[in-house]
Amino acid sequence: MDTEQELDHINRRFQNSDPLDRIQYVSDLYGSKAVFACSFQKEDMVILHMLKSINSKINVFILDTGRLHEETYSFMDMISEEWGINFTVLYPDAESLSDLISRRGINLFYRSKEERHMCCKIRKVDPLRKYLAGKSAWITGIRRSQTGAREDSQAFEWDHANGGLMKVNPIIEWKRETVDSYIQSNKIPVHPLYSMGYMSIGCAPCTRAVSTGEDERAGRWWWESGLKECGIHLRR
Numbered sequence: 659m660d661t662e663q664e665l666d667h668i669n670r671r672f673q674n675s676d677p678l679d680r681i682q683y684v685s686d687l688y689g690s691k692a693v694f695a696c697s698f699q700k701e702d703m704v705i706l707h708m709l710k711s712i713n714s715k716i717n718v719f720i721l722d723t724g725r726l727h728e729e730t731y732s733f734m735d736m737i738s739e740e741w742g743i744n745f746t747v748l749y750p751d752a753e754s755l756s757d758l759i760s761r762r763g764i765n766l767f768y769r770s771k772e773e774r775h776m777c778c779k780i781r782k783v784d785p786l787r788k789y790l791a792g793k794s795a796w797i798t799g800i801r802r803s804q805t806g807a808r809e810d811s812q813a814f815e816w817d818h819a820n821g822g823l824m825k826v827n828p829i830i831e832w833k834r835e836t837v838d839s840y841i842q843s844n845k846i847p848v849h850p851l852y853s854m855g856y857m858s859i860g861c862a863p864c865t866r867a868v869s870t871g872e873d874e875r876a877g878r879w880w881w882e883s884g885l886k887e888c889g890i891h892l893r894r
């Protein structure tokens with residue numbers, strides 16, 4: 659059986675399963691060779707809560723781009739202390755970042771999409787790929803209804819773009835209301851920016867609050883049109 663056939667089989671097996679069953683499966687199969695990318699969005703807090711509930715050995719990592727909101731660092735500190743989680747924090751390569759800033763400036767992302775992607779590559783994509791090398795699976799909080807680019811994503815995928823490993827999206831079918839309902843029922847803390855109108859949590863200079871009726875990811879790179887992705891969730 660090849661990888662795609664295996665993933666088809668796993669997706670069929672877990673088609674109508676609870677996200678917790680999917681997480682338990684990955685945890686049992688890979689243990690500490692599986693990791694979870696947390697940016698403290700509501701979706702991530704749901705998954706973090708599930709990981710905690712099964713005492714999983716899956717490591718939780720944060721991509722600290724150096725441009726996160728101050729509220730994100732405070733929230734991370736609070737969750738680390740209250741939930742007893744030791745987050746692994748990934749940083750951009752200092753030399754590459756210094757070189758980029760000296761050539762293009764600290765706020766290069768506002769000038770063009772090309773320059774924005776240069777920043778995302780050094781601050782997010784490269785540290786992620788370096789960390790995922792040698793891992794067997796990574797878990798994310800993405801959902802199909804967040805954006806058109808994610809609408810055909812599966813619960814279990816093969817991540818070619820990040821070096822070839824399993825990518826697991828346990829709450830892929832959940833709507834925003836399902837996330838809110840889980841958060842409320844389980845009394846899960848919510849990142850403070852949500853109460854200021856944010857619907858997605860990213861880097862401070864590249865994320866704004868959204869208005870009623872706007873798309874969930876409209877606040878990300880709001881000055882750009884088209885695909886609202888940083889490059890870590892590319893399909894190929």
Ligand code: SF4
Nearest residue numbers: 767777778781861864
């Ligand atoms: S979201 Fe903005 S600040 Fe963050 S890495 Fe991408 S371009 Fe840079």
